[in-house]
Amino acid sequence: MSTGVESYMSMFEDDTKFMRRVMPDEDCKIFQEDLSKLQRWSEKWLLEFNKSKCKVMEMGLGGRRPKGQYTMKENYLPVMIRERDLRVDVTPNLTLVAKRNWITSAAYSTLSKIRTSFRNLSEEALKVLYTAYVRPVLEYATPIMESPT
Numbered sequence: 001m002s003t004g005v006e007s008y009m010s011m012f013e014d015d016t017k018f019m020r021r022v023m024p025d026e027d028c029k030i031f032q033e034d035l036s037k038l039q040r041w042s043e044k045w046l047l048e049f050n051k052s053k054c055k056v057m058e059m060g061l062g063g064r065r066p067k068g069q070y071t072m073k074e075n076y077l078p079v080m081i082r083e084r085d086l087r088v089d090v091t092p093n094l095t096l097v098a099k100r101n102w103i104t105s106a107a108y109s110t111l112s113k114i115r116t117s118f119r120n121l122s123e124e125a126l127k128v129l130y131t132a133y134v135r136p137v138l139e140y141a142t143p144i145m146e147s148p149t
Contacts, residue, residue: 007034016049022058028068039072055080059092107137 007020020031042049056070056077070077083090114129
């Protein structure tokens with residue numbers, strides 16, 4: 001499918017990622033032309049795209065970025081503020097704050113359940129339960145928690 005398409009594209013079994021750096025307004029037109037080529041290719045091979053799953057995310061900072069309206073088969077594609085991909089929330093400025101907050105609240109929730117279930121815990125018993133149930137949640141998230149955002 002890569003013939004004639006200028007944008008970056010990766011196709012999987014049931015998923016297609018289509019990307020392009022859009023700086024001048026001409027890039028918006030090129031991206032739309034590439035989307036049209038992708039649509040024609042899918043019609044030729046009888047592989048229809050699920051239009052409800054087709055979305056646009058404009059990434060980067062600032063208002064200098066041109067904002068294009070993109071269509072597939074005369075349907076405007078919605079612009080997303082947050083998209084979940086492979087269990088990771090992706091935002092236009094690539095922050096992982098929401099994921100960090102979710103992990104922190106999961107750890108606090110587990111700790112709270114321990115404290116309410118076992119009212120009279122010794123410090124040693126609390127350390128054992130913390131090490132067994134709360135710490136793994138935080139350790140699993142270490143690469144996300146340490147990311148520079």
